[in-house]
Amino acid sequence: MQVVGYETAASPDEEAALLLAEGDGGVERRALTPGDELAYRLGDRHCAGTIHDGGHVPCDDADAPYCDAHSSTWVCARCTGTCLKDEMDCYEEHAVYLAAFAPDIFKIGVTRSWRLDTRLREQGADRAAHLRTVSNGRIAREIEAELAADLTDRVRVPEKIAGLGRPVDADDWQAVLADLDHVETFEFDYGLDLQSQPVEETLASGTIRGVKGRVLVLDTGGSTYAVDLRDLVGHELESGTVERNLQSSLGAFGE
Structure with missing residues (x-):
């Protein structure tokens, strides 16, 4: 399973989501609902390919999140x-x-x-x-x-x-x-209710606190982390929680 895109919340009634592709070309929308648990380990990262007519067209190019053939400039x-x-x-x-x-x-x-x-x-x-x-x-x-x-x-x-x-x-x-x-x-209020500044990290496991723009906020191991959703695009996902040491968010604001 690969992260092939994301959606931000366009209104208070909508939820942000990760777009996940399986090997059969199907695309699943994984809503990022506050309070839900994410439990993925990040694997190898390569081009996310493209989504066409609701299906995923994969690409094995090493450039991520997108190779030159799948990059576009607005x-x-x-x-x-x-x-x-x-x-x-x-x-x-x-x-x-x-x-x-x-x-x-x-x-x-x-x-x-x-x-x-x-x-x-x-x-x-x-x-x-x-x-x-x-x-x-x-x-x-x-x-x-x-x-x-x-x-x-x-x-x-x-x-x-x-x-x-x-x-x-x-x-x-x-x-x-x-x-x-x-x-x-x-x-605007995104419902994050933060008491300290989250640590910037790239991970996909923890309790979802909320999403602000394209920034996902997760609680895990007693600390809070901020994840740029674009940094997840292209990663292969495996079930399980993060296995590496993460910096604690305690005292992140300092003096």
Whole structure:
């Protein structure tokens, strides 16, 4: 069995999941329900192949999570208002937003307006503000590029993990918002109830505490761990619990 993908929770009523492929080409959706137990050991890692028409097409290439043949680049993510496609096709209404990640990272971004709440949850934002709605993606990307001169447009997963269990700095958040017109604001609670900062690890065994964006939080051996779901993609899984020593999360916040 191989981890061939994952799904984030698009709304409070949905659950994140691992996508697991068996040798027969079938794909199982393993929901990451808080309170459930995961009991897998990580085996060899290789390309996760692709999922096509609901079935898994495997690949034995050693590159993981995906080899060159199964990697794709979303050109819209690099757009700054000058279309990188042969022909512009983002004519839907778009929202420009500001997302906050604890304690003090503020990211500018754009998405189709009907996906705003979903996009913020996919990223694991702690707070957010809807800044503007515009008629198409080109205009939205131009605004994003302008605002990105002062605000970041990218947040790495380790930075998000470093903020787990911490609140957004309210003073910094209000100071940033004071300089930006906005339509509405959001606050998100992922139900993690953390008392200390989890240790960043790659494992698939323990009690599921919850999922924030693409970060899975697990309790095992008296400590709490944060796992980037993308780091699991490509791994072969075996039944059983982790067999190696793990760093304890006790006192992770320090002074």
